[in-house]
Amino acid sequence: MLKRAFAQKALIAYITAGDPSLAATEKLVYALEKAGADIIELGIPFSDPLADGPIIQASHQRALKNGVALPDVFKLVGKLRRRTSVPICFMLSYNLVLQYGLERFYAECRRSGVNGAIVPDLPPEEMKISDDQVGSIFLVAPTSTDGRIKLATEKATGFIYLVSVAGVTGQRRELSGDLGELVARIKHQTELPVAIGFGISSPKQAAEAARVADGVIVGSAIVDLIGRKKSAAAVKLIAAMRKALDAL
Amino acid sequence: MTCEMTTYNFSELPDNSGHFGRFGGRFAPETLMAPLEEVARAYQVARQDPEFNKEVDFYLESYVGRPTPLYFAERLSDELGGPKIYLKREDLCHTGAHKINNTIGQLILAKRMGKKRIIAETGAGQHGVATATAAALFKMDCIVYMGEEDIRRQSLNVFRMELLGAKVVPVKTGSKTLKDAVNEAFRDWMAHPNDTFYCLGSCVGPHPYPLMVRNFQSVIGREAKGQHFALEKKEPDYLIACVGGGSNSIGLFHPFLDETSVKIVGVEAAGAAPLVKGRVGVLQGAMTYVLQNKTGQIETTHSISAGLDYSGVGPEHSLLKEAGRVEYVTINDKEALEGFRLLSRTEGIIPALESSHAIAYLSKIAPKLDRGQTVIIGLSGRGDKDVEQIRAMRRKNA
Numbered sequence: 271m272l273k274r275a276f277a278q279k280a281l282i283a284y285i286t287a288g289d290p291s292l293a294a295t296e297k298l299v300y301a302l303e304k305a306g307a308d309i310i311e312l313g314i315p316f317s318d319p320l321a322d323g324p325i326i327q328a329s330h331q332r333a334l335k336n337g338v339a340l341p342d343v344f345k346l347v348g349k350l351r352r353r354t355s356v357p358i359c360f361m362l363s364y365n366l367v368l369q370y371g372l373e374r375f376y377a378e379c380r381r382s383g384v385n386g387a388i389v390p391d392l393p394p395e396e397m398k399i400s401d402d403q404v405g406s407i408f409l410v411a412p413t414s415t416d417g418r419i420k421l422a423t424e425k426a427t428g429f430i431y432l433v434s435v436a437g438v439t440g441q442r443r444e445l446s447g448d449l450g451e452l453v454a455r456i457k458h459q460t461e462l463p464v465a466i467g468f469g470i471s472s473p474k475q476a477a478e479a480a481r482v483a484d485g486v487i488v489g490s491a492i493v494d495l496i497g498r499k500k501s502a503a504a505v506k507l508i509a510a511m512r513k514a515l516d517a518l
Numbered sequence: 519m520t521c522e523m524t525t526y527n528f529s530e531l532p533d534n535s536g537h538f539g540r541f542g543g544r545f546a547p548e549t550l551m552a553p554l555e556e557v558a559r560a561y562q563v564a565r566q567d568p569e570f571n572k573e574v575d576f577y578l579e580s581y582v583g584r585p586t587p588l589y590f591a592e593r594l595s596d597e598l599g600g601p602k603i604y605l606k607r608e609d610l611c612h613t614g615a616h617k618i619n620n621t622i623g624q625l626i627l628a629k630r631m632g633k634k635r636i637i638a639e640t641g642a643g644q645h646g647v648a649t650a651t652a653a654a655l656f657k658m659d660c661i662v663y664m665g666e667e668d669i670r671r672q673s674l675n676v677f678r679m680e681l682l683g684a685k686v687v688p689v690k691t692g693s694k695t696l697k698d699a700v701n702e703a704f705r706d707w708m709a710h711p712n713d714t715f716y717c718l719g720s721c722v723g724p725h726p727y728p729l730m731v732r733n734f735q736s737v738i739g740r741e742a743k744g745q746h747f748a749l750e751k752k753e754p755d756y757l758i759a760c761v762g763g764g765s766n767s768i769g770l771f772h773p774f775l776d777e778t779s780v781k782i783v784g785v786e787a788a789g790a791a792p793l794v795k796g797r798v799g800v801l802q803g804a805m806t807y808v809l810q811n812k813t814g815q816i817e818t819t820h821s822i823s824a825g826l827d828y829s830g831v832g833p834e835h836s837l838l839k840e841a842g843r844v845e846y847v848t849i850n851d852k853e854a855l856e857g858f859r860l861l862s863r864t865e866g867i868i869p870a871l872e873s874s875h876a877i878a879y880l881s882k883i884a885p886k887l888d889r890g891q892t893v894i895i896g897l898s899g900r901g902d903k904d905v906e907q908i909r910a911m912r913r914k915n916a
Contacts, residue, residue, distance in 0.1 A: 321547040368799055
């Protein structure tokens with residue numbers, strides 16, 4: 271499922287489940303798919319999202335105020351699956367997986383139709399499970415050594431999530447200059463597609479990143495708009511990014 | 519529970535990847551994994567280097583004021599009518615608490631690694647002050663993250679840090695307390711992985727911090743063991759210390775873990791007791807006991823003592839609990855205040871509110887022990903920082 275998304279330059283859209291509400295998230299998933307997103311990444315809200323910047327932290331806080339927890343999001347995916355087959359990945363902190371139960375989490379992903387899991391605070395060496403249906407997406411960062419890239423590529427299925435800059439999630443004016451070289455270091459070790467995320471906020475940046483990689487991940491830029499009650503503008507931004515990627 | 523005690527050789531933990539049994543490890547964002555490996559490697563080399571140890575010992579002796587006394591609290595022993603009570607006087611360390619044992623060690627390591635920008639988190643401000651002090655001493659830039667709520671509660675410590683040349687950054691996210699300050703310090707490190715050294719203040723977080731902080735703080739227990747033996751020609755019957763993140767207690771406990779005759783008690787604040795009331799999870803880089811709700815959201819804590827106000831605890835404590843080697847108990851705010859008053863009146867020593875939890879638990883069990891037995895209390899800090907808070911509470915109640 272995830273592989274299919276990389277038939278073209280893949281556009282991956284991140285939103286937080288339950289921000290502003292689960293019903294709104296459902297509608298957004300359909301709209302983002304229609305606007306050209308190839309994979310939907312659903313963030314599960316957590317009280318202490320260590321790797322996130324202020325925009326996504328605030329989004330998690332809003333979702334938590336709505337009482338949204340992992341079981342609700344599994345239910346949402348079950349509902350979504352009646353209308354769409356767009357690949358869906360969860361992005362969540364490891365503690366949420368642990369409290370749900372590691373085996374139970376993967377079983378429920380399979381059952382409800384979640385295609386992959388990104389757990390930013392679970393490095394490959396601590397990964398205790400592999401699942402042939404649910405992709406394990408590991409991150410590679412500008413600080414990653416070749417040894418660490420090897421660890422990630424050996425355990426990853428689905429795709430590699432390349433963090434574009436050292437830092438937390440959030441919009442940035444400039445992307446790191448040596449992304450091409452980083453992608454080459456990853457490609458040297460794996461045939462998995464590489465998607466670049468953290469900081470991509472404009473169609474121009476999306477195109478710039480997609481020129482050197484197989485896909486781009488957009489989060490804070492649309493979460494910011496959604497947080498300011500401008501969901502239509504968020505969908506429009508994804509459509510504009512789609513256009514920019516297709517023009518490559 | 520006791521049958522499990524033999525399965526661990528405590529002095530050989532953690533393993534190379536930072537695990538204490540099923541606890542600990544390194545659950546960190548990928549951006550920090552290589553920097554953490556770099557710190558771990560540098561520390562492994564440094565700890566075996568006599569030059570490094572000589573430098574740390576030099577500053578501990580001539581700057582911090584070590585060894586700290588092991589003081590026989592005769593009036594307190596008489597008052598409670600039980601065992602002979604000894605106080606390990608970390609309150610007499612420079613800056614007023616045990617925290618500086620760790621910051622001296624970590625900043626000498628940072629110096630060796632060529633890192634000039636030091637970041638730290640602080641709750642009550644004691645670790646922030648200790649980091650700012652060591653940073654001033656070694657001419658380093660120091661940035662301290664502190665929750666907005668704690669800044670309000672501990673404004674004097676903010677001023678102290680600023681006097682020492684540190685920059686205090688208010689943290690406005692989450693519950694605006696220690697847990698959130700730790701998050702922000704990690705986020706800062708993620709954005710500056712090359713030039714920055716994160717001086718973490720307790721035996722929490724990803725490997726190598728629980729190992730490194732425990733080792734720097736173990737000077738407390740090593741001294742206490744030797745001092746007690748010189749006076750009593752035997753090992754103590756009890757050790758009692760407070761546990762927030764758990765650095766002063768692990769420092770006192772660790773050299774005694776293999777002495778199975780020594781009973782060891784860790785005292786948590788009743789409103790911040792992950793070991794007594796939490797469940798196993800992952801918080802801020804380590805697998806450990808965590809205060810959390812059913813779905814895994816981290817719960818906020820409520821203790822009179824800001825230094826114990828933390829939702830997690832060092833992973834080594836989690837293992838010591840599970841192995842049955844250390845007993846963990848709780849003391850509530852009211853009992854802690856009684857402990858505070860008791861030590862002030864009987865011995866003329868005003869303890870930190872954190873340490874007062876250990877005194878309060880001692881006063882509960884001492885009457886059941888006899889004069890032939892000895893107890894060592896970890897007196898982790900002095901209470902000057904808490905005097906204003908207690909005065910305000912009295913005015914409110916008057």
